[in-house]
Amino acid sequence: MSDPNIYHLRYFLDAANLGSVAAAAKKNHVSQSAVSQAIRKLEESMDCSLIGHSKNQFKLTSEGLVALESIKQILDSVTNMKAKLAGAKDEAEGPLTFATLRSLALVLLPEAMSTLQKNYPKIQPVLKIGHTKNILEQVIAGEIEVGLVVDNRAISGVHKHVLHEGTFRCVVGSAFAENIKNMGFLVTEEKPGVNELKRTYKERYKKSQAKIAMVVESWEVIARFASAGLGIGMIPDFVAASVPDLKLIEVHHDLAQKIRYKIVLITKKSLSPNAKVLAHELNRETEKLFHK
Template identity: 25%
Template sequence: MDQQLLVFVTVAEKESFSRAAEQLHMTQPAVSQHIQALEREFGTRLLERSNKYVRLNKAGEIVYHHAKEILGLHTRMRDLVDDLMNTPSGNLIIGASYTFGEYVLPHVVARLRDRYPKIKPTITIHNTKEIVELIAGRQLDAGIVEGECRHEKLSIEPFADDEMQIIVSSSHRLAKKVKVTVEELEEETWIVREEGSGTREAAEKMFARLGLSPANLMEFGSTQIIKESVEAGMGVSLLSSWAIRKELTLGSLSTVKLSETPIMRKFSLVTQANPFRTKALDIFLDLLRKNDVLPDSLERK
């Protein structure tokens, strides 16, 4: 069954029997036989086929979703058993929301690899909501997310503080002011992240706390695009100090002084609520908890 599920998932993702056969080092007839056997098992077709495409139908979508989880559990089970007798090694699939993933995690992974070269990390970057869903679906070993999140099946552990600042272009009229008012900020165009982002959550909490209702709001799906847009004078934003450190050093961005800033939030570790973990995952989590691989400028919990 595991082999059939692997073949099915590969065909679904490649949208092709021939490309799946190539990746799996199998013949195309063998791939077709596995798919047919799986469809007999479920008593229904799982894939719509034509000369131009291969795609999942409704039943196939259900099987694909659960097959990914089953294959992930099988791989994890095998890794855990192998891990008992070996030095820390193997794959480590890490997910992170954008701020931590793009500006902090590379430093952490570099130090992890320096100490444990046999551990092979893979990094996935999404917003906070998507990272939590991927861990719940057992497609990631661990995740680091921004802001607050809850999930009844996952372990969520705050481990570090993140300082957030209101930013403007260095040529903006508010950049030279010793202190600004909420009324002045309300007149500006605010550039924010998409729904589901920890950075968006932090901005909305700040708006509510200050009683600030932006006259204009622009939504972008990337921290880098937000920084470039603020630099170009399109508006103001709230971003992590870690994400803007280079721009502040270069002088292309400035922070706005408000009595309520900086805004503080937490970075949290998200894992399966499961006592069975690989050595690689335990090492990664311990390094983060001990704070000895975090960059010096990231404030500790």
């Protein structure tokens, strides 16, 4: 029997994090049977059951939970090794001009930039804050090297490096959960998900139209307004995960989970050494945020 390889570990980790074999297969562009076989080989190698083999449910066993933590450490070590090898080949130094959304800057960048400055002091970062449309335009025009944005499926003409695939959440303050029937939605009109919300709401409730209580051009403000009972906030999961102090609870779960998005790095050409370092640190931050 052959030892498990890096792909077996990756497929198992993705299946565990995403909650299904199908989702892991889609993420890695392989068949579901390839993911299932990888997990079986891991189980054979470890001589234990890592998942409960019940129909239509993916659930880790106690051994699976232990294995998951070890596999995270192994793959993180591999990622660090790759970054170090890349650094040995092309030293990261000089300016790195990039732009991002305010929401992503607040959630992902503080720790990522702290580590980047500590480990790569020769990089000189220049950060701009903007909206997806003007960030895309700046990347295409060569005014900035990298854009960190939420992909609303209208981004084209650039290279994309996916950091995270997630879903939106419909949230309210826990003190106002009993009043959701009388609440409208708090949304960002020009950002991804609003049209999908209106469509799925109409499909779910037939003749009903989603009531928009307020248009607010900030997901963080929407989270705080929802916490105060001003409406049902529609925000991405990365924003919801970053504000535990607001004591938000999820509602309309069946609607929000259908609305998906991606956090992506966009560049005009392949990643430079400096951009690779940024991508590495952002990958670490998204892993920490979503897979604690």
